[in-house]
Amino acid sequence: MSNDTDTPELEARLTDQDEFTPPESFVEQANVSDPGIYDEFDATWPECWTDAADLLDWETPYDQVLDDSNPPFYEWFPGGGLNASANCLDRHLDERGDEAAIEWVGEPADEANRTYTYAQLHREVNEFAAGLREMGVGEDDIVTLYMPMVPELPIAMLACARLGAPHSVVFAGFSADALSTRMNAADSEYLVTCDGYYRRGDPLDHYAKTLDGLDGVSHAVSDVVVVDRLGANGDGFDHDRPAAHHDYDAVVAAHDGASVSPVERDATDMLFLMYTSGTTGQPKGVTHSTGGYLSWAAWTSQAVLDIKPSDTYFCSADIGWITGHSYIVYGPLALGTTTMLYEGAPDHPDKDRLWELVESYEATQLYTAPTAIRSFMKWGVEYPDAHDLSSLRLLGTVGEPINPRAWTWYYTHIGDESCPIVDTWWQTETGGMMVTGLPGVSTMKPGSAGRPLPGVDARVIDTDGDDVAGGRAGHLTIQKPWPGMLQTLYENDERFIDEYWRVYSDTDSGDSADWVYFPEDGAKVDDDGYITVLGRVDDVVNVSGHRLGTMEIESAIVDVPGVAEAAVVGGDHDLKGEAVYAYVLTTDDHDASDALRERIVASVEDAIGPIARPEAVVFAPELPKTRSGKIMRRLLEDIANDADLGDTSTLRNPDVVETIQDQLAGD
Numbered sequence: 001m002s003n004d005t006d007t008p009e010l011e012a013r014l015t016d017q018d019e020f021t022p023p024e025s026f027v028e029q030a031n032v033s034d035p036g037i038y039d040e041f042d043a044t045w046p047e048c049w050t051d052a053a054d055l056l057d058w059e060t061p062y063d064q065v066l067d068d069s070n071p072p073f074y075e076w077f078p079g080g081g082l083n084a085s086a087n088c089l090d091r092h093l094d095e096r097g098d099e100a101a102i103e104w105v106g107e108p109a110d111e112a113n114r115t116y117t118y119a120q121l122h123r124e125v126n127e128f129a130a131g132l133r134e135m136g137v138g139e140d141d142i143v144t145l146y147m148p149m150v151p152e153l154p155i156a157m158l159a160c161a162r163l164g165a166p167h168s169v170v171f172a173g174f175s176a177d178a179l180s181t182r183m184n185a186a187d188s189e190y191l192v193t194c195d196g197y198y199r200r201g202d203p204l205d206h207y208a209k210t211l212d213g214l215d216g217v218s219h220a221v222s223d224v225v226v227v228d229r230l231g232a233n234g235d236g237f238d239h240d241r242p243a244a245h246h247d248y249d250a251v252v253a254a255h256d257g258a259s260v261s262p263v264e265r266d267a268t269d270m271l272f273l274m275y276t277s278g279t280t281g282q283p284k285g286v287t288h289s290t291g292g293y294l295s296w297a298a299w300t301s302q303a304v305l306d307i308k309p310s311d312t313y314f315c316s317a318d319i320g321w322i323t324g325h326s327y328i329v330y331g332p333l334a335l336g337t338t339t340m341l342y343e344g345a346p347d348h349p350d351k352d353r354l355w356e357l358v359e360s361y362e363a364t365q366l367y368t369a370p371t372a373i374r375s376f377m378k379w380g381v382e383y384p385d386a387h388d389l390s391s392l393r394l395l396g397t398v399g400e401p402i403n404p405r406a407w408t409w410y411y412t413h414i415g416d417e418s419c420p421i422v423d424t425w426w427q428t429e430t431g432g433m434m435v436t437g438l439p440g441v442s443t444m445k446p447g448s449a450g451r452p453l454p455g456v457d458a459r460v461i462d463t464d465g466d467d468v469a470g471g472r473a474g475h476l477t478i479q480k481p482w483p484g485m486l487q488t489l490y491e492n493d494e495r496f497i498d499e500y501w502r503v504y505s506d507t508d509s510g511d512s513a514d515w516v517y518f519p520e521d522g523a524k525v526d527d528d529g530y531i532t533v534l535g536r537v538d539d540v541v542n543v544s545g546h547r548l549g550t551m552e553i554e555s556a557i558v559d560v561p562g563v564a565e566a567a568v569v570g571g572d573h574d575l576k577g578e579a580v581y582a583y584v585l586t587t588d589d590h591d592a593s594d595a596l597r598e599r600i601v602a603s604v605e606d607a608i609g610p611i612a613r614p615e616a617v618v619f620a621p622e623l624p625k626t627r628s629g630k631i632m633r634r635l636l637e638d639i640a641n642d643a644d645l646g647d648t649s650t651l652r653n654p655d656v657v658e659t660i661q662d663q664l665a666g667d
């Protein structure tokens with residue numbers, strides 16, 4: 001990192017002190033402050049998870065905490081009935097109806113801001129649910145939501161939940177192709193989208209992408225609802241709107257004051273599905289349950305983020321990813337707090353935007369990604385220093401490992417050394433946090449996510465399945481089920497078993513103890529049981545905390561005429577954590593050229609979105625291969641990182657390495 005010399009004392013402190021105890025002022029008021037919780041949950045597992053279920057209102061009490069008779073198809077809280085929207089809205093109305101549920105901060109700066117009280121949010125969710133129901137949306141119909149950070153996105157999620165219709169949110173930054181792939185995979189016949197939105201002050205045409213995406217849907221789409229975000233400002237993007245495309249405001253107005261009673265769902269019914277990247281080209285449709293997932297989102301929000309109803313909690317993630325689902329929408333609203341929703345970028349209109357928001361809304365928690373923290377560091381301390389951040393009580397990070405230097409900067413300059421930091425390891429599949437400290441209990445070690453949460457049996461093991469200790473690297477595994485876990489991959493139980501269980505489980509066994517979940521992360525563990533996550537061990541790149549499959553990117557590249565072969569790897573990047581490096585072989589009739597490089601970049605953006613844009617496209621005469629013909633990805637990563645390559649003599653084509661290095665250097 002280049003310009004952190006403005007805080008030389010940090011460097012010194014880093015070497016002197018690598019442990020921080022939670023500030024006393026925090027511990028005194030923490031939701032969880034009894035260290036005995038770890039032993040207690042171990043002793044009472046799985047019954048301990050009634051603590052999570054008790055945070056919710058159940059229409060029908062569950063018969064059992066966990067049914068593990070058919071692993072890995074675990075059922076949490078079977079027999080129980082509830083509705084997620086009633087838990088996030090209706091039950092708060094008496095006490096908190098006039099309190100803010102959502103503080104929305106829109107772009108352009110401040111002009112569009114809206115506050116939704118719980119009563120207002122409840123009203124609009126009911127109206128929109130009535131509209132969806134009139135269109136024919138019923139229980140188990142999958143509704144795709146393709147929207148940026150506008151309040152209508154959580155409203156639509158909760159309206160779907162009210163009807164018992166699972167939602168499938170597609171990140172607005174994803175391409176038209178990504179939208180059609182996901183709608184096709186889920187056979188989704190309903191779509192809620194918007195005309196456009198703002199990015200750093202400029203309007204962006206989202207409806208054009210939507211229309212392109214709809215062209216790629218292979219079944220009939222019965223209804224599309226369009227939120228008018230740009231209104232008159234979007235005049236430049238005139239599109240013919242088919243008659244079947246409804247205007248969101250008109251739908252809501254037509255059901256003014258409507259009331260839709262929440263549909264009782266079984267605890268094990270699907271609340272939503274979310275596609276994520278894996279080793280193969282086809283995204284995985286992770287399905288989450290109503291009872292287990294919502295309990296998990298609520299319990300971790302309370303225990304780890306220390307959320308209380310009186311808080312104004314700020315998570316800067318996008319709802320298009322799991323972080324936003326669990327920790328902008330479901331967890332915070334289930335607890336009846338105020339959750340902030342920020343549409344814009346952290347550096348627009350200026351680089352102090354987040355600090356200005358923390359100050360003016362008096363935010364009590366900030367949950368963000370290491371990649372963002374590294375940008376803040378680079379921009380300089382003058383931006384946070386210009387604001388009063390004393391309302392903050394807790395800081396969190398998620399999405400990728402945080403380097404100790406960024407941790408210390410966050411702790412000092414944002415937390416003023418008086419806020420605990422929770423470094424939370426989890427995944428789309430886990431539904432919520434799994435390995436992280438309890439902020440009112442745990443000593444913090446920068447760079448390490450910490451111990452597994454109470455009741456979570458996470459262990460680092462070697463390929464024989466034995467525990468690894470003493471800081472050696474192994475594989476992170478979860479040895480017992482947990483309420484927030486994915487239920488399966490949508491309509492693909494076989495792939496669910498293959499992707500997550502096969503490596504470490506006895507898949508013929510009907511005994512839950514023989515089943516081990518493998519999240520495909522490498523990790524190490526120290527003598528205190530603190531887990532440091534080292535990153536993915538599959539072919540997934542983590543760019544700015546977002547998961548991208550290398551196969552998906554490679555197939556977009558080989559689609560370009562003139563490309564014979566491509567290999568994509570993640571290389572280290574100062575700000576993004578990892579960046580996409582593409583090594584490309586041209587066909588005999590094509591030469592490497594800037595024009596070809598541009599077509600490659602464009603094809604990746606079209607297939608996935610700008611987030612997958614390669615940092616470098618390196619034309620290679622050949623790809624380094626083993627004698628058996630396998631591409632040596634690790635070597636390509638080392639080349640991207642300019643790291644020591646070790647022995648390359650076992651390659652079928654060792655000479656190619658130097659040529660590729662030269663190409664990259666001249667890039």
Ligand code: WT7
Binds near residue numbers: 321519
């Ligand atoms: C992958 C999951 C968790 C929601 C956002 C990303 C990496 C996540 C951490 C952390 C080190 C982390 C892992 C994981 N990851 N949090 N605190 N420390 N690595 O969700 O897209 O499903 O990605 O992100 O590699 O497997 P996701």
